Amino acid sequence: MIRITRITHALAALAATLLLSTAQAQDADDSLYRAWGEKAGIQAVMQDFVTRLQADARMAPFFKNANREHLVTQLTEQLCQQAGGPCTYKGVPMKEAHESMDIGRRDFNALVEVLQQSMQAKGIPFAAQNAMLARLAPMHRDIINRP
Numbered sequence: 001m002i003r004i005t006r007i008t009h010a011l012a013a014l015a016a017t018l019l020l021s022t023a024q025a026q027d028a029d030d031s032l033y034r035a036w037g038e039k040a041g042i043q044a045v046m047q048d049f050v051t052r053l054q055a056d057a058r059m060a061p062f063f064k065n066a067n068r069e070h071l072v073t074q075l076t077e078q079l080c081q082q083a084g085g086p087c088t089y090k091g092v093p094m095k096e097a098h099e100s101m102d103i104g105r106r107d108f109n110a111l112v113e114v115l116q117q118s119m120q121a122k123g124i125p126f127a128a129q130n131a132m133l134a135r136l137a138p139m140h141r142d143i144i145n146r147p
């Protein structure tokens with residue numbers, strides 16, 4: 001009887017440890033999502049971002065004919081997923097979405113600059129701004145298609 005109780009205790013302790021570590025892993029995973037103010041926070045930044053892209057002299061030639069609502073929705077899903085939030089980007093893959101455009105490194109950097117303006121304007125903490133940029137940066141391989 002004592003042995004069964006011990007085993008039961010050991011199993012309960014193991015289950016508690018597993019539950020705790022899963023919860024901690026989830027917390028760690030979505031901390032960037034929470035720092036951005038979850039879906040509503042990300043969407044607010046993306047709305048500001050698309051407005052700025054269409055007004056910025058360097059970016060307007062690319063974005064002047066963009067479907068604003070569609071772009072905000074797709075960007076929100078994508079950044080939500082990148083931040084570890086409960087979203088799945090189901091839009092066109094990055095390479096395909098940008099391959100018909102003439103995008104150079106200078107254009108990519110200009111877009112990042114405009115994104116920084118939006119993150120600043122919407123009060124995203126500096127560390128959370130940088131963490132998001134670090135997650136987006138590797139996409140340049142699929143987006144930049146000329147030197």
Ligand code: HEM
Nearest residue numbers: 062063066067071074075078091092097107108111136139
């Ligand atoms: C990390 C950087 C970037 C990300 C995360 C990104 C993301 C996206 C996403 C999610 C879409 C929507 C795809 C769809 O329709 O399903 C899109 C479309 C588009 N992107 Fe990018 N993009 C990036 C960089 C750029 C750059 C550097 C340019 C040009 C300078 C650019 C120009 C465009 C344009 C013009 C569209 C089409 C908009 C429309 O007509 O609806 N993107 N991008």
